[in-house]
Amino acid sequence: MKTKTLILFYVILLFTILNKAEAQSKISQSNPGPYILACGASSDAKDSDGRTWRSDSKFLSSSKDAITATAQYQDPSLPSAVPYMTARIFTSQSTYNISVPKNNRLLLRLHFYPSIYSNLNPNDSYFGVIANEFTLLKNFSASITARALTQAYIVREFSLSPSQSGNLNVTIFPSSQQNGSYAFVNGIEVFTMPDIFLPAALVGFSDQTVDVGSSCLQTMTRLNVGGQYISAINDSGGLDRTWYDDTPYLFGAASGVTSQADKDVKIQYSNDVTESIAPLNVYRTARSMGPNGTVNKNYNLTWVFQVDANFTYVVRFHFCEFQLDKLNQRVFDIFVNNQTAQPSADVIAWAGSPGVPVYKDYAVYVSDQPDYDEELWVAMHPSASMKPEYYDAILNGLEIFKLNDTEGNLAGLNPTPSVMPTGAEKTKEFSTSRSSNSAHVIGGIAGGAAGCVIAFVVIIVITRKKKNFNRSKSGSCSGNWLPIYGSSHTSTSKSTISGRSSAGSHLSSLAGGLCRHFSLGEIKYGSKNFDESRVIGVGGFGKVYKGVIDGGTKVAIKRSNPSSEQGVNEFETEIEMLSKLRHKHLVSLIGFCEEQGEMILVYDYMANGTLREHLYRGDKPCLSWKKRLEICIGAAKGLHYLHTGAKYTIIHRDVKTTNILLDENWEAKVSDFGLSKTGPNLNQTHVSTMVKGSFGYLDPEYFRRQQLTEKSDVYSFGVVLFEVLCARPALNPSLPKEQVSLADWALSCLRKGELGEIIDPRLEGQINPECLEKFSETAEKCLADHGIERPSMGDVLWNLEFALQLQENPDQAANFVAVEKPDHAAAHLQMLRIIDEDNVLGEEETDDSSSGVVFSQMVNQRGR
Numbered sequence: 096m097k098t099k100t101l102i103l104f105y106v107i108l109l110f111t112i113l114n115k116a117e118a119q120s121k122i123s124q125s126n127p128g129p130y131i132l133a134c135g136a137s138s139d140a141k142d143s144d145g146r147t148w149r150s151d152s153k154f155l156s157s158s159k160d161a162i163t164a165t166a167q168y169q170d171p172s173l174p175s176a177v178p179y180m181t182a183r184i185f186t187s188q189s190t191y192n193i194s195v196p197k198n199n200r201l202l203l204r205l206h207f208y209p210s211i212y213s214n215l216n217p218n219d220s221y222f223g224v225i226a227n228e229f230t231l232l233k234n235f236s237a238s239i240t241a242r243a244l245t246q247a248y249i250v251r252e253f254s255l256s257p258s259q260s261g262n263l264n265v266t267i268f269p270s271s272q273q274n275g276s277y278a279f280v281n282g283i284e285v286f287t288m289p290d291i292f293l294p295a296a297l298v299g300f301s302d303q304t305v306d307v308g309s310s311c312l313q314t315m316t317r318l319n320v321g322g323q324y325i326s327a328i329n330d331s332g333g334l335d336r337t338w339y340d341d342t343p344y345l346f347g348a349a350s351g352v353t354s355q356a357d358k359d360v361k362i363q364y365s366n367d368v369t370e371s372i373a374p375l376n377v378y379r380t381a382r383s384m385g386p387n388g389t390v391n392k393n394y395n396l397t398w399v400f401q402v403d404a405n406f407t408y409v410v411r412f413h414f415c416e417f418q419l420d421k422l423n424q425r426v427f428d429i430f431v432n433n434q435t436a437q438p439s440a441d442v443i444a445w446a447g448s449p450g451v452p453v454y455k456d457y458a459v460y461v462s463d464q465p466d467y468d469e470e471l472w473v474a475m476h477p478s479a480s481m482k483p484e485y486y487d488a489i490l491n492g493l494e495i496f497k498l499n500d501t502e503g504n505l506a507g508l509n510p511t512p513s514v515m516p517t518g519a520e521k522t523k524e525f526s527t528s529r530s531s532n533s534a535h536v537i538g539g540i541a542g543g544a545a546g547c548v549i550a551f552v553v554i555i556v557i558t559r560k561k562k563n564f565n566r567s568k569s570g571s572c573s574g575n576w577l578p579i580y581g582s583s584h585t586s587t588s589k590s591t592i593s594g595r596s597s598a599g600s601h602l603s604s605l606a607g608g609l610c611r612h613f614s615l616g617e618i619k620y621g622s623k624n625f626d627e628s629r630v631i632g633v634g635g636f637g638k639v640y641k642g643v644i645d646g647g648t649k650v651a652i653k654r655s656n657p658s659s660e661q662g663v664n665e666f667e668t669e670i671e672m673l674s675k676l677r678h679k680h681l682v683s684l685i686g687f688c689e690e691q692g693e694m695i696l697v698y699d700y701m702a703n704g705t706l707r708e709h710l711y712r713g714d715k716p717c718l719s720w721k722k723r724l725e726i727c728i729g730a731a732k733g734l735h736y737l738h739t740g741a742k743y744t745i746i747h748r749d750v751k752t753t754n755i756l757l758d759e760n761w762e763a764k765v766s767d768f769g770l771s772k773t774g775p776n777l778n779q780t781h782v783s784t785m786v787k788g789s790f791g792y793l794d795p796e797y798f799r800r801q802q803l804t805e806k807s808d809v810y811s812f813g814v815v816l817f818e819v820l821c822a823r824p825a826l827n828p829s830l831p832k833e834q835v836s837l838a839d840w841a842l843s844c845l846r847k848g849e850l851g852e853i854i855d856p857r858l859e860g861q862i863n864p865e866c867l868e869k870f871s872e873t874a875e876k877c878l879a880d881h882g883i884e885r886p887s888m889g890d891v892l893w894n895l896e897f898a899l900q901l902q903e904n905p906d907q908a909a910n911f912v913a914v915e916k917p918d919h920a921a922a923h924l925q926m927l928r929i930i931d932e933d934n935v936l937g938e939e940e941t942d943d944s945s946s947g948v949v950f951s952q953m954v955n956q957r958g959r
């Protein structure tokens with residue numbers, strides 16, 4: 096009896112203990128804290144941000160085929176040795192088993208650094224990853240992906256829908272599609288997160304929503320729009336998310352202005368929006384369209400992202416109005432992939448008051464259509480129909496998530512690698528900072544006429560300047576422009592700095608900050624290793640190649656001729672100048688590469704090539720007279736901006752039809768500033784003795800006096816005007832002597848009243864006689880013997896605009912004169928107005944009052 100009681104007692108005791116243990120394990124499960132695991136590491140270690148990474152071994156359920164390894168090479172662009180320098184390698188399927196709270200959304204981050212581990216070739220690694228029931232990766236090659244993105248390492252982030260089991264199983268297995276493949280992983284992070292996904296409106300179907308809550312999401316992009324990089328440790332939402340600068344994704348030249356909430360503005364979370372949605376820093380900065388409503392009405396503020404086809408995406412827009420406080424002040428439409436996602440968005444109306452963050456989600460399906468090129472477009476435009484007080488739009492943050500398909504799959508295809516850059520392993524580091532991501536563009540430069548070139552520039556570095564280029568000092572330069580897409584990026588600046596320094600030049604940090612520094616690997620990859628089939632222009636400086644960067648953006652890559660020793664100055668002048676100059680009628684410099692003796696400039700790609708090839712020596716369709724006039728006007732605006740719009744007067748020095756390029760909309764853009772030099776404000780003695788420029792366009796006064804002024808450009812432009820009218824080269828040695836030089840011949844014909852005989856016969860009947868008179872009179876004035884007699888570029892521009900009026904509306908042109916024909920000062924103002932409208936970017940800093948009014952106003956608005 097006694098024994099029985101005793102047994103009962105023990106049984107009860109045991110029960111109590113067990114119960115307690117279970118209760119305790121429940122408590123610890125309800126808040127297991129984040130798991131931050133360095134795979135293959137034997138002990139805990141801190142990364143460069145001070146976050147502790149634990150060893151992964153005790154989470155691995157069967158580790159018989161899992162080995163630990165250390166990478167042989169530490170890429171300088173790795174943000175930290177932890178967790179990337181150690182890896183867990185799998186030759187058969189293995190599972191991480193991590194206990195997590197039930198019914199809770201989870202954030203899972205996987206880190207991959209494709210490198211040589213234990214003599215395994217990273218190119219042999221193809222693998223899959225499954226988390227609970229979702230396929231995250233399939234036949235994935237970290238090596239190919241990293242190469243395509245020119246990144247050293249890849250981070251993939253997923254948000255897993257809540258599961259009823261208290262377990263997260265992450266299974267990693269070598270791909271069965273490739274023989275002898277192995278799998279690896281360097282880091283795993285697991286966080287519990289609030290369920291921050293509600294059904295999202297399906298774009299294009301006003302009555303449909305997509306149920307996001309039950310799906311697994313992959314983060315494609317996470318941007319602090321108009322603001323700076325926010326690192327994992329600065330994500331106050333507790334999820335260690337990284338937020339990137341949006342600049343690299345902006346499409347086109349018109350990128351609006353950025354602003355930051357004043358210190359005394361309070362940003363206040365609401366019940367709906369808390370730090371787990373986005374940290375305050377995201378809401379404190381914004382990008383808007385700019386101060387000029389008229390300009391804003393004519394463009395879309397647009398971002399473009401690379402995505403995988405055949406998936407649904409949720410685009411999350413974060414807003415917070417901190418500049419305005421009333422309804423209907425700033426109302427705009429939001430477009431996603433050419434469809435209206437949201438008409439008449441009014442942030443104040445949504446949030447109730449200023450300083451309150453809101454976000455909106457829109458879902459869109461991206462199908463596999465040839466014209467979309469696996470891109471996702473986001474655009475904003477003022478909602479004119481609402482007659483808001485300001486024609487403007489605003490955005491503070493943007494996230495794009497991919498949703499699993501109906502089979503629970505999130506994996507896309509590996510990017511298609513083209514030619515592998517030689518030495519790829521060593522050149523994967525890359526750059527930071529700004530890139531103007533205009534997906535179109537061009538860059539045909541030079542071409543023909545090589546014989547006419549005197550000392551056309553160029554290039555090469557023998558003396559490599561190994562001066563350290565301290566990127567941490569140049570704010571925007573340390574930025575992390577890369578997307579989370581596929582990805583990861585160069586993360587915190589520290590290690591990037593050291594990675595870059597050997598390739599650095601002594602360019603001012605300003606230029607370095609405004610334009611992107613490419614690695615030679617990226618350039619070789621983008622131009623298929625300088626494949627001859629990609630050459631789009633040749634000149635004394637070397638060749639221009641058509642190329643691709645960031646997986647799809649077309650660019651023109653200008654590679655200086657390695658046999659020339661001249662040109663370091665020109666190279667750097669061009670970078671310095673172009674990176675500071677942004678104008679609708681100037682070709683934008685995207686970045687540069689100065690490595691292993693190469694000097695390479697990367698420009699926007701101009702789809703329609705040079706003006707010359709559309710005038711003669713090409714089989715292109717004939718340009719109409721009106722189009723030609725518009726192109727001349729565009730080029731004149733670009734030159735006028737160079738002469739008066741920037742801080743210093745900039746003299747182009749090589750104005751000619753091959754340096755006037757045409758984008759896909761036939762807008763003219765002036766290119767090639769390698770020969771440019773600034774005007775009287777700067778010391779010019781060191782170049783004035785060298786004659787540069789192209790025969791046929793050269794200012795005779797420049798020959799006589801070796802003195803360069805902006806009027807030398809005006810002379811060359813006069814030659815361009817006749818070239819456009821007559822469709823013949825500036826110099827044609829095969830003609831009778833008096834006809835060789837177009838400038839001389841056109842002037843003599845004009846003076847004899849015989850101009851009509853040398854006009855491009857294809858224009859017959861198209862030109863209004865008054866227009867022709869104005870046009871030829873303008874060209875003649877440009878060709879005056881003495882600079883002082885030539886008009887300014889502003890006057891030339893005004894006269895060309897007038898000629899266009901005469902062509903289009905001869906009757907009303909009289910009014911144009913009466914109303915606008917200005918005295919000199921008024922003409923200048925008129926010009927400024929024209930520039931104002933064109934210079935949507937207004938990046939040029941200026942402290943020069945003469946023409947700076949417009950620009951400084953814009954600069955202040957940026958308020959960075």
Ligand SMILES: *[C@@H]1O[C@H](CO)[C@@H](O)[C@H](O)[C@H]1NC(C)=O
Pocket residue numbers: 404405463508
């Ligand atoms: C998308 O789906 C279509 C039709 O099922 C298929 O032909 C195409 O290859 C898929 N594209 C991608 C990138 O998976």
Ligand SMILES: *[C@@H]1O[C@H](CO)[C@@H](O)[C@H](O)[C@H]1NC(C)=O
Pocket residue numbers: 392393394395430432433434474476
């Ligand atoms: C802005 O984008 C929308 C949608 O793609 C398009 O319909 C509209 O024409 C664009 N507006 C401008 C000014 O480019």
Ligand SMILES: *[C@@H]1O[C@H](CO)[C@@H](O)[C@H](O)[C@H]1NC(C)=O
Pocket residue numbers: 309310311407498499500501502503
């Ligand atoms: C994602 O997977 C879940 C679970 O399998 C499913 O309920 C959901 O519909 C899927 N999402 C989409 C967009 O197909």
